[in-house]
Amino acid sequence: MKRNTWQREAVRNALGESEGFVSAQALHSGLREQGSSIGLATVYRALADLASEGEADSLQQEGEALYRACTPGSHHHHLICRNCGLTVEIEADPVELWAQQVAAEHGFTQAEHVVDVFGVCAKCAAAGATR
Amino acid sequence: MKRNTWQREAVRNALGESEGFVSAQALHSGLREQGSSIGLATVYRALADLASEGEADSLQQEGEALYRACTPGSHHHHLICRNCGLTVEIEADPVELWAQQVAAEHGFTQAEHVVDVFGVCAKCAAAGATR
DNA sequence: AGTCCTGCTGAGAACTGTTGTCAAAAACCG
């Protein structure tokens, strides 16, 4: 049976409050700074659970896993500011179709795809324009 | 100054001969089995060099980096069999346009994107059909 | 060809992100 602990809630909340993708370790130290006594392993476990239940998305960047709360159930992709981490969920229907089609053309089945767009958001572009 | 050592050549060759994406460690042990005395660190260094010079593509899967020789200079994406690792280079012009457009719509600039399609190739689908 | 300099190599240690272990704690059931 699956139990409902305050730790899991804490992770879910912390994830929901963050602007963009966060690493497990950042989340853990953030919670610790708020006085929580949650353990690192627990954060990893909670994140893995959330991700497998579709309540969070994950992506790999520079060898570490980043997580983000997302609208459950809906398939979507992300547009991520590589400077501040701001994330926008985007629909990608044309890409879905394209991926299926390309896979089929080459005899591939059970196609899945990884699609993420990185860029610099308007705010960061303006702030960094002088650089 | 950049030097041309037999180790770098060995890595380049081994990469070119492999069917799909290979991990640095697999490449290293493969070379070792062929009697080479190349070191693991050197393989990592050579792969990083090749990737940064555009002679190899890399992707992250399950926490490890995989590499593959690719046609230098051309921008393309990959269709990868998640069973045997077979890789097909694919053109994705519609996706390129889509990515630029979506980024622009949200005020993002300097858009880059990660697009990879995973599936099961015809051969593996046939072999695993009985499973 | 010989010499020198400097970047490259290889072995292993060190590091980083993640997962496993296990006793103790706490959530759920009645």
Next chain:
DNA sequence: CGGTTTTTGACAACAGTTCTCAGCAGGACT
């Protein structure tokens, strides 16, 4: 409340990758 059973948290273990550093060797120059 008492019993059962999952979950937790501290820490060890692990895997992949990078760092370190003494010695080696590629290439330029002679």
